[in-house]
Amino acid sequence: MRKLVVLALTFMLVVFSSLVPVVSAAAESDIEMMKNSSVRVLITQGGRLMAKGSGFVIDDGKHIVTNYHVIEAVEKKGAQAWVALGRGRDMLRALEIRATSQANDIAVLSVDQKLAKPSVKLVHRDDIKAAETVIAVGFPGTSDQVDEDWLNAPATPTPGQVVQKLRLGGGAHMIQVTADINPGNSGGPIFNSRGHVIGMSTLKGRSSSLNYAVDADEILEVIKRTNAVAEIAPPVGSTSGSKDAPPVTETKPVAPPPPPEPFYQNPMVIGGAVVVLILLGIVGFMMSRKKSSPPPQMQMPLPQQQIPQGPPPAAPKPTVAAAVRHSTVTGVSGFFAGKTIEIQAGRPLIIGRDPQQAQLVFPADMNEISRVHCLVTFDAASQTFTVEDRSTNGTFFVNGQKIGGQARLRSGERFYLSDPAHLFELRAD
Structure with a gap:
């Protein structure tokens, strides 16, 4: 009987583990794309690090977007902004401010050398849905504090969900998300499950699981004041995207590949499931036929009652005041x-x-x-x-x-x- 149980479990592991690598590989490739399109932003003055944050690439690597409060010292104190691609002076790329919105905490900067990184696609406000899965990507300062080689550390992805779309105090359109946003994440992209940017990490909420991102439409309004080109993600169900600029040439649409067959329609999986059910049924039938005698009742000796002697114990003294708990x-x-x-x-x-x-x-x-x-x-x-x-x-x-x-x-x-x-x-x- 034990051999049958082992055989059933082994068969289940062989069948279903063969499906995991395909799903994991697709998810890992999406995450790598999200991390590669994110950048670390440093602000320096006189050789001293003044601030750091995150950003993301647009316009084929010629521009980046980040929060205004990350680069505020550049505009107000004459500091210098950089993209840090790794450790060393030769891994820094100088940034120049092209457009900002202090009220909405958005800044668009050009790069002195084109970045060999993928550009993101932005999602319009109407295509953002409550409860959809999101991933916040950035370079949190907590990671920098424990990693001596933090300039070479990759971006960190943090999953969450969209809670709601709202406007804070009548200002920018924001997205409330459950993805954790920490110092250093400011300016980092918030991706949906399709790898498109719905907003930018901006505010840390009162709870670590309720944070705020300025939405992509607000970002697009600032990008329009520059010569940068931002690509718009196609709506769900569409097959092509658009750019925030007139198209140069028209390309013929390529027919998408047929969708993969769902694993639950695979004959091998169905047959394997049937075999497993039959084996489990046999095991259950054999176990039900096995007679089991009730366990012998054991008589436990009763503890001897202790008769108290002498005067009763003194009553506890009342406390003066309860301690403050909150x-x-x-x-x-x-x-x-x-x-x-x-x-x-x-x-x-x-x-x-x-x-x-x-x-x-x-x-x-x-x-x-x-x-x-x-x-x-x-x-x-x-x-x-x-x-x-x-x-x-x-x-x-x-x-x-x-x-x-x-x-x-x-x-x-x-x-x-x-x-x-x-x-x-x-x-x-």
Whole structure:
């Protein structure tokens, strides 16, 4: 009987494992294409690294797209932007800004030498569907910190799904995705399952599984202000794409190859499944015929009851106060109204517009909020909060008095950022 079970399992492994290499090879080729079309962006000034992020290739390797906040120092401080193809000065390619949108956090740059990398195809907003599979590709800073040879490290793919399409604060059209976006991923492409770009990693959400990407139509609007050519992915069911420029020549359509036969219609697979079912049926029949006697009942000796002697134990002393289990910041009004985020023990909660530093991230176009506006920490010993202002427009008590430097607040007290419209409440319970 054991031989029959082994035979059945072996047959199943032989039949179905033959299907895995084909599926894996196709998936791996798509992932490699996504990684190869992504680039690492470095910002330097005076030989010092100021910022780094990700980007992706368009226009046959002559232009790249990334976030504006990645290259902001180039426009405002005269820094230099590079594409890093590996370690060493000869692996750097200089970038020059061609068009930007600070409000939508988009930048298009030209490359001084054409990159030998595949260009991506962009997907129109109407072709993006909720719950479809996506892959965020980029160069997260966490990987750089553990890899000494990080300049030679390949791009990292992170899978997820589309949650919804939305507009943040009436600004750019965004896509909310579950793919994790970390510092260093900014400017990296978000691919769909067909290997086409639906958007660009832009904002890290309050949860690691809810992040934001500016959609491809917003990117196309900025590309149109340059001489770059962006290729548009065909809609689902179509056989050809289009470019954001007049076509030069007309090519004859090539008939697509016939679709592969589904594995469940393969006669070999069907026959193998039938054999496996027959073998399993025989095994089950033989096992049902085998009589089994009930296990002998064992009498367990009863434990002797211990009779307590002496006075009863003293009752436990009542505790004075329960320890604080949660310290939180809740939005009372404004962009985060009704949202609550927990302050982790020993770590400040950073509020601002910079997704690479802040945990509570405001949209990029809310200029009244600084990139790092304030820090909130909780002291369990005194059960008080410390609010540290680091902004341009100020952080205020609810009575309108400006917080100069740092201030201590108790549970239930409120403060606001720049304007009473951005009001928050502190809680410890």
